[in-house]
Amino acid sequence: MKIAVLGAAGQLGRDLVPRLAALGDVVPLSRADLDLARPETIAPAVAAHRPDVFVNCAAYNFVDRAETEPEAAVAVNDFGVRVLAQACQTIWAKLVHFSTDYVFGLDERRATPLSETDAPGPVSWYGTSKLRGERHVLDAGANNLAVRTCGLYGVWGSGGKGGNFVETMLRLAAKGAPLRVVSDQRCTPSYTADVAAATADLIARGAGGLFHVVNGGDCTWYEFAAEIFRQSDLAPALAPITSAEFGAAAKRPAYSVLSTAKLAALGVPAPRDWRAALAAYLAERANRPK
Numbered sequence: 001m002k003i004a005v006l007g008a009a010g011q012l013g014r015d016l017v018p019r020l021a022a023l024g025d026v027v028p029l030s031r032a033d034l035d036l037a038r039p040e041t042i043a044p045a046v047a048a049h050r051p052d053v054f055v056n057c058a059a060y061n062f063v064d065r066a067e068t069e070p071e072a073a074v075a076v077n078d079f080g081v082r083v084l085a086q087a088c089q090t091i092w093a094k095l096v097h098f099s100t101d102y103v104f105g106l107d108e109r110r111a112t113p114l115s116e117t118d119a120p121g122p123v124s125w126y127g128t129s130k131l132r133g134e135r136h137v138l139d140a141g142a143n144n145l146a147v148r149t150c151g152l153y154g155v156w157g158s159g160g161k162g163g164n165f166v167e168t169m170l171r172l173a174a175k176g177a178p179l180r181v182v183s184d185q186r187c188t189p190s191y192t193a194d195v196a197a198a199t200a201d202l203i204a205r206g207a208g209g210l211f212h213v214v215n216g217g218d219c220t221w222y223e224f225a226a227e228i229f230r231q232s233d234l235a236p237a238l239a240p241i242t243s244a245e246f247g248a249a250a251k252r253p254a255y256s257v258l259s260t261a262k263l264a265a266l267g268v269p270a271p272r273d274w275r276a277a278l279a280a281y282l283a284e285r286a287n288r289p290k
Contacts, residue, residue, distance in 0.1 A: 003203075004029055004049050006036075007057030011154035011164065012098065015196035016057065023204055027051060031058070036080030037072070046087040053203060054088050055096040056081070059133075063102070063126040064249040070125040077129035078136070085140035094143050096203060099134040101150040101187055101214075101256035102127035108184075113218075113259035116148075116210045124250040134210065143208040147199055150214045150258060151224075154192030155284050165189065165221070166281065169228050173236040183222035183240030187256045188214040191277035193284070201268045211266075212258035215274040227275060231282055 001024030007013045008028030020026050027049055034045035036058055046054065060066065060076035081097065088095040104114055105121035122128045134146040153164035163171070172179055190213070198213045219227070222240040229236060243252060260270040271277065 001025070001053065002027065002049070002051045003053045003055060004046075004051035005055045005057060006030075006034055007059075010057055011156040012152055012192045012196060013057040014156040015154055015192040016055065016199060019196050019200040020055070020203070023200065024052070036076045036084065039080060039083045042080070042083045043087040043090070046084070046091060046093070050091055051093050053094045053096060054084070055203075056084060057098060059098070060129070061126070063124060063252075066125040066129065067249040070129075073125050073129040074132075077126075078132040081133035082136040085136045085144070088144075089140045094145065094203075094208075095137055095140065096145045096147070096199070097134060097137040099146050099148045100127065100130045101148060101253060101258055103131040103134070103148065104253045104256045106251065106254045108254040110255040113257045113261075114212075114255075115259045116212060116262055123253070126250060127253075138210060141208075143206075145202060145208055146210045147195075147202070148210065148212050148258060149190050149195050150187050150256060151189030152192050152195065153189060153281060155281065155288050156192075165224070166228055166278070169225050170232065170234075173229060173232075173234050176236070178237040178239065179225065180239050180241045180246070181222040181225045182243050182246050183220045184242050185252050185254060185256075186218055186220050187253070188216070188218050188258065188274055189224050189278075190214045190271065190274070191281050193280070194271040194277055198263060198268055198271055202263075202266075205266065205268070207266060207268075211263055212260055213263060213271065214258045214260060215271045215277045216260070217273045217275070218257040219274060224274075224278075227278060231279055
């Protein structure tokens with residue numbers, strides 16, 4: 001099996017590529033090879049490589065910036081993905097695509113994890129563009145796979161965004177400044193190694209359709225920050241604030257905890273609890289090459 005991976009050098013791609021190597025020959029692709037913002041590059045690149053499976057780890061993920069430049073988010077996450085889905089359909093390649101919990105909305109009363117059948121309702125341009133993208137993928141073929149995940153963090157960081165939440169918290173704590181973190185958004189931050197392992201398992205099983213892949217349990221971003229500091233033996237001045245007080249340009253879901261029941265029903269082990277995943281991340285981080 002030949003597997004092409006777009007965004008192979010990103011934080012998710014770097015964890016996914018070695019796991020996919022157990023399934024076949026992996027072809028890592030970068031933006032220089034195929035740029036979702038430049039639709040004319042998509043079909044030729046797909047046709048040139050002719051993979052059996054095409055995995056898309058690339059996206060426009062500047063959530064707040066998308067509110068002022070929605071056309072950039074739409075160009076990549078919506079239109080670019082549609083062209084990619086069409087190109088894969090032309091050569092009968094399975095398309096695997098990553099989506100987000102941001103396809104859900106502001107239901108503050110929600111208290112049970114969201115399943116793949118729950119109605120989405122994005123409240124930002126980023127979420128809207130990602131929802132459109134996942135629909136293009138699923139509409140292009142029943143064998144295609146869309147994976148929704150949440151709050152990704154991996155040891156390779158997120159190059160385009162300059163780090164991930166864990167690294168940001170540790171960096172700010174090192175500066176000694178007081179920290180204020182949002183406490184009214186509940187979700188499940190997820191370790192890229194665990195998301196990659198479950199995704200590779202889904203591909204190995206030939207799964208198609210929409211799946212939620214996140215670590216277990218849930219927390220607010222404030223609770224996540226507190227656990228980062230607890231496990232790192234740090235004690236910065238940390239205070240909870242509301243989303244309104246934080247004042248981000250884009251609205252975030254108030255509750256976007258994703259259920260992995262469908263994943264488990266297929267026989268794919270549900271990823272471990274988020275606290276255990278964080279501990280594994282911190283251990284991997286401590287041992288990574290400098």
